[in-house]
Structure formats: C-alpha cells, structure tokens
Amino acid sequence: MNNNSLFYELLDEQARKLEDSIDQSIPYHRFSLSYRLKKKALLKAYLKTLDDSDKFERSYSKLRFNQRVRIALLAAITALLLTGASIYVTYVIGGMKAEMYADHSDVFSFDDENAPEFIEDNYRITYNLEGYEHIIVDNDEILYWEIYENDTDRISFSFSPKSTYKNARLNTEYSGIKKIEMNGKEMLYFVTSNDYHCLTWDNGDYIFEFYFTVSFEKAEEIIKSIKKE
Secondary structure (H helix, E strand, O other), X not given: XXXXXXXXXXXXHHHHHXXXXXXXXXXXXXXXXXXXXXXXXXXXXXXXXXXXXXXXXXXXXXXXXXXXXXXXXXXXXXXXXXXXXXXXXXXXXXOEEEEEOOOOEEEEEOOOOOOOOOOOOOEEEOOOOOOOEEEEEEEOOOOEEEEEEOOOOEEEEEEEXXXXXXXXXXXXXXXOOEEEEEOOEEEEEEEOOOOOEEXXXXXXXXXXXXXXXXXHHHHHHHHHOEXXX
C-alpha cells in the first residue's frame, strides 16, 4: 500500500470518528461567527496557494502525516460550512438509514439481499375503521397503497419491497425527523408541512409508511392491527 492510499484510508477513518462523535439527539449545530470567520480566513489562505500549486505541493509534502490528515479534515469541514450545507444526523432503523439535513431527509434501504424483490405477502389493517371511506390507490407487485378517510381524518397505509426504496426524499423541513419506538418496532417519525404525521419502518422484507391525522394513540392501535393475511 502506498502512502497516498494509507493517507486516504486514515482520512476516511478520522471522518467516521468525527461523524460518530456528533450527538445524535441534536439535529443541528450552529457555529459561532468568530469560528466561521477564522475558518473562512484559513480557506482563503488555502485558495491563494492554488495560484502556485507547485509551491503548495512542495510545502504540503514536508508536513508530518498526522498534520496532513488534520489539514484535509479542516478544509473539508470549512468548505461544508461556507457553502451553507448542514452537517447531517444519521439514524439507522433495521435495514433502513435516514440522513437528516436542514430542509429534508434522505432515506435509503439496505440489507435487502434476502428480502423479496416483489410483493409476495398481503399486509392489511384489521382495525375496525367503520365510517371511513376506503380507497385502494395501488395494488401491484411493487406497491400496495390504501387510504381511509372521513370528514375529519385521513389515514394512508402503504408498503413496498426494500429493493424499490433506495433513495426516498422526505420533506422534513418543518419538523425534522427522529427515531421512536412503537409496538416494539423502531420507526422514523416526522410531521409534514400540512400537519400529517408520518411513521416509516422496516420489517425485514418491506418498507412500511403510515400517514395519519388521527390521534397518536389511535394510530398506534391501527398500526398494531396490521397483519399479514
């Protein structure tokens, strides 16, 4: 292994340690103005070296290995701050990962090698929803989606194979996203801009989504009633 490969491996390791050190209970981190100004000056000084890259390469190569790692990490974090991007918080729920940014969250499924590629099972709500109009929106090999609604409330239940849930973007700008436990299952929870509550979870084979405007207690009972036929 050459020095460059070793350098980038160490850089990746330090980046992972940095991410792991972020308190997962804190969705955002605000840096002080003085900190941002100092890092802006540092980045500006670095950009000046681009006018004479050969000189920078000669100076950089003389630094000790751990100094090079620190400079690379500092430059990456500084660039992130100055471009206005947010350090994201990561949640892992079973075989599903959510990355929360300031204005949205990206959700990815993984660990789906043994999961069905298409819908092979029928999961249905068995809770008594008499008085609700029932609409089946989709019922095919990659999506089952049904809606229950009346004059005041709306419930949306759907599930898909994990293989189709590789890159979902959730509009979590107004509430953020967090991990909760319900009925013994870990779930992702957020509230949409129009006040729909949403729960998403992985049962090992499929990704489930449940949107609702009913009370949280009633939603918990309805979710508990979801059974495989």
